[in-house]
Amino acid sequence: MLRSLALAGVCVMLAGFALSPPVPSLSLSERLAAPGGTSPMVPTERIDALLSHLPHRQGTVAGSDGVALHWVGFDPGNYQLDYRYLGKGTRFPEFSLHASAPIQEAAPRGTVILLHGWMMDGGSLLPWSLELAQQGYRTIALDLRNHGRSGHALSGYGTREGDDVVAAVNALRQQGVVSGPVHLLGVSYGAATAIFAARELGDQVSSVVAMESFDNAGQAIRTMVPHMLAKPPERWSDYVALPIARWQYGGRGLDEAIATTDRKLGLNLDRVDVGQALAQVPSCVLLVHGRDDEHIPVSQGRALAAAAPNARYLEVANEDHLSLPMRLDRLSPVVNDWFAETADGKGCPRAPLAMQ
Helix, strand or coil: CCEEEEECCCCHHHHCCCCCCCCCCCCHHHHHHCCCCCCCCCCHHHHHHHHCCCCCEEEEEECCCCCEEEEEEECCECCCCEEEEEEECCCCEEEEEEECCCCCECCCCCEEEEECCCCCCHHHHHHHHHHHHHCCCEEEEECCCCCCCCCCCCCCCCHHHHHHHHHHHHHHHHCCCCCCCEEEEEECHHHHHHHHHHHHHHHHEEEEEEECCCCEHHHHHHHHHHHHHHCCCCCCCHHHHHHHHHHHHCCHHHHHHHHHHHHHHCCCHHHCEHHHHHCCCCCEEEEEEECCCCCCCHHHHHHHHHHCCCCEEEEECCCCCCCHHHCHHHHHHHHHHHHHHHCCCCCCCCCCCEEC
């Protein structure tokens, strides 16, 4: 029986590096140091309900420092996926998703590891998991440390999380779950994680698709937070919380919050340089950025591309940080072609510099 999931207004679950609604009990540095839970915009119960009707694998593996990492995987097959992007709603883009048990299965042509954004989880990438499974890949969506059903440990803004991915790929390969060429697909925070992981995995990774990655963690926070605070109030509580936050984190307040986060994490966020890591990745990397992104401005995507001439850069018109990862209708042909053309390790395809 065909099962359906209507996920209207939940694009923020794919947005990655966007602050969730203000929580008065958490300071900005506390929120930056650890997400404090999964965003309420992720419809966990409905995703779990759909998963209960779809054949899948799941389990837990140890990350780089022993942190427990939860994963959900799909084998290749025709899930009769019906994905429809419904456009931007009053707050977030909307889509509908229908899928059912596959009518046929096949040996995987490779494995795609999917990496979500900040305050999200692996379930937030369910549309991509199913789409790529239909293209013949085994898909594995990881919950990053401090997210979803995974354990808690110091955040690394892609650095420590990248080490976790390395540990997970190696463990899952030993278990026979990872097979064939390995590809990484990440969104925002997960995109930066994919780049750090690909650098460490070396020739174990055939290719990477990094959507909406930041170039430098400290700089990303300095552009993202003012953008979020500049938004008009959406609830009555915002009329009080937003002016206080603007006063507290305007000017030097934001730098002080970042410095406090540095001390909490034992990490200098201004030295979390994704571009430097990208330049050292031996596999093929496709960078994708929405031209209208205001959370992580397109200038950061262009800076990443400039830092690694061997990477391919695709800039998508009329899409922002929230909408771009939802546009399977625009991006799945590009992603599918990229993975197919990089599987043999004989070179990286040329991608268009812009998509209208």
